[in-house]
Amino acid sequence: MARKYNFSAGPAMLPTAVIERAQAEMLDWNDSGMSVMEMSHRGKEYMSIAAKAEKDLRDVMSIPDNYKVLFLQGGASSQFAAIPLNLLGDKTSADYMNTGMWSKKAIAEAKRYCTVNIAADTSGNSFTTVPTQAELKLNPDAAYVHYTPNETIGGVEFDYIPDTGDVPLIADMSSTILSRPIDVSKFAMIYAGAQKNIGPAGLTIVIIRDDLLGKALSITPAMLNYATHAENDSMYNTPATYSWYVAGLVFEWIKEKGGLEAMAEVNRRKADKLYAAIDATDFYGSPVAINGRSWMNVPFTLADSDLDAEFLKGATERGLVTLKGHRSVGGMRASIYNAMPEEGVDALVAYMQEFASNNA
Ligand SMILES: *Cc1c(COP(=O)(O)O)cnc(C)c1O
Numbered sequence: 001m002a003r004k005y006n007f008s009a010g011p012a013m014l015p016t017a018v019i020e021r022a023q024a025e026m027l028d029w030n031d032s033g034m035s036v037m038e039m040s041h042r043g044k045e046y047m048s049i050a051a052k053a054e055k056d057l058r059d060v061m062s063i064p065d066n067y068k069v070l071f072l073q074g075g076a077s078s079q080f081a082a083i084p085l086n087l088l089g090d091k092t093s094a095d096y097m098n099t100g101m102w103s104k105k106a107i108a109e110a111k112r113y114c115t116v117n118i119a120a121d122t123s124g125n126s127f128t129t130v131p132t133q134a135e136l137k138l139n140p141d142a143a144y145v146h147y148t149p150n151e152t153i154g155g156v157e158f159d160y161i162p163d164t165g166d167v168p169l170i171a172d173m174s175s176t177i178l179s180r181p182i183d184v185s186k187f188a189m190i191y192a193g194a195q196k197n198i199g200p201a202g203l204t205i206v207i208i209r210d211d212l213l214g215k216a217l218s219i220t221p222a223m224l225n226y227a228t229h230a231e232n233d234s235m236y237n238t239p240a241t242y243s244w245y246v247a248g249l250v251f252e253w254i255k256e257k258g259g260l261e262a263m264a265e266v267n268r269r270k271a272d273k274l275y276a277a278i279d280a281t282d283f284y285g286s287p288v289a290i291n292g293r294s295w296m297n298v299p300f301t302l303a304d305s306d307l308d309a310e311f312l313k314g315a316t317e318r319g320l321v322t323l324k325g326h327r328s329v330g331g332m333r334a335s336i337y338n339a340m341p342e343e344g345v346d347a348l349v350a351y352m353q354e355f356a357s358n359n360a
Helices: 014-023 042-061 075-087 100-108 228-231 243-257 259-279 305-317 340-358
Strands: 069-070 093-098 113-122 143-147 169-172 189-193 204-208 298-302 334-335
Touching: 014 100, 014 243, 042 069, 042 243, 069 334, 075 169, 075 189, 075 204, 075 228, 093 100, 100 113, 100 143, 100 169, 113 143, 204 228, 228 243, 259 298, 259 340, 298 305, 305 334, 305 340
Parallel strands: 093 113, 093 143, 143 169, 169 189
Antiparallel strands: 069 204, 189 204, 298 334
């Protein structure tokens, strides 16, 4: 059986070595006589799996001790509501940057709970640029500033971390977490759905500075209250046990590969190769401003969109799958998270060159 190169934006590829390890441990984890799926989340075996996953994530991201790491459910989308509920405190407004489809969803949800000040807005250029620091209209009295460092659909990624002074900075890192080293201490909170660069769907990771806990509005559902989960080591209710375990295998895999520096080196190379192929000929184009080009999600168009279907058909025949762009952007999108091997990008680039010369 040949595994395909799956360019899906999420759920996305997992490292083959991780899936093989999960397979080897499927029926009997570590002589426990049971699958991880069958274990009580309160038993000592599962508790050891959960604790190791957290420790490995802390090591990999160098998460400072004054941050809690929560393993939740509900996806990044549930955090869109949980963030204002937990972090408004006695304030009534928050700053949001509107840089793409995911920002828009976060903003729509926040508007139920507070006044949203749009601190930056790139909708005027169809979300193809990154606002500069100087362009940000920040309110010093905002409860927090929310932004999306990597817009998965538009393929636009911030090339800097916004400076928000004393106002807590919150980042939806669903599609860029673990792609390179970041300084966690610059953020009040980082969150991410797992299904892009962490592990299987069903798990959501929240990394939050502990002084921000305990200020939730009284209407906050217990399940959306970060303090509830922090006080219970993310076991207030039954967590997504298997997804948490597989995420732990991914963190181990990242460590074995040399950590986030090593991930960044390969990711940069993969992205450079793909953008070079797009830029090499007028046959292809990238809608995104050069300084905002994402390392993880690479949208590209064919100058003649009548060839899109043929391009996709030929790609599929070569085992290069899920390249169709998001309906809002059109064209193609290649998502090249950590688990996409460099050979997959090489195969895509070779196919793009061949297709362009056959159809020029
Ligand atoms: C995928 C994605 C989401 C939605 O994640 P769910 O886990 O499906 O709720 C939110 N934000 C960004 C940036 C994403 O890429």
